[in-house]
Amino acid sequence: MATSSLSCSSSLVLILLLVAVTPVPGASERRLPITTTVTKCYPATNATNSTAFSADVLSLLAALPAAAEPTGFATLRSGHAFARGLCFDYAAPSVCHRCLSLAAKNLNLTSGCGANSHRAGIWSDGCFLSYADNNATTASEDALRPRVISGADPQGGSASYSELQRLASVAQFLAAPAAVNDSMLATVNATAVSWDYAARSTTRVLAQCARDRTAAECDRCLEYSALVAASCCWGLDPWRDGVAAAVLGFNCYLRFEVSTERVPLRQRIGMVVNHYPFTTTVLFALVVLLVMGGFGHTDSDD
Structure with a gap:
């Protein structure tokens, strides 16, 4: 995994252009949806009996939603199989259970990745679920960082380099507090104004890790996701009203929700x-x- 930090110049841009960066203790009142579902499957890498492994995975997928419901996270083991479920943000227990139940249905071995897949993960708008033949993260999983975005015309008008750097700097700032938080979760509101003061934009950034990872793993995972968020041309910028976007990972989740309002002339x-x-x-x-x-x-x- 790449571990280099964002440049000092981007931090300076952050200081100059952000009007306020304020920690947020709870979930936002308005949550923008990301309807895209992403699935990743990996072929078997050992001689584990496929029939026994498939049976273990199916039992874990059935049990995981209820196990994760109270706290938003759970990891289970049965035989040679492991399963992990993570609900994003401060999801209500019933919402968490419903999200993971649907993810498990989509990922099970008959309708999802197939009996020959011994590692798989699925990300939806509200949760992440995975199974594997052990609980260690592979290099391929560690490097995987798909980006998803939804909203009005999500592909049009790519953000400038400085805008992406600014939002990525906010995300990078959240890595350390998320890593040491009991819930391995941190949020922040980054507020900026346009150059002509005609609009005010608020980007809510969520950084979250799977709670069975160490603080160092969490920090490293989010740092890498922040670097991916800063890369070019995926339609994320602080002036796109009604846009939600995320950088996905097996061990962490980085989300951006952008809302923009017009500023009255007197203000x-x-x-x-x-x-x-x-x-x-x-x-x-x-x-x-x-x-x-x-x-x-x-x-x-x-």
């Missing part, structure tokens, strides 16, 4: 004054001088 003027007090004072003084000069010129002509 825009106030924001300019607050952000540039010296410049606005000088401009105001120049206007006053020009106006007074105009009146003086009129009087002299009379």
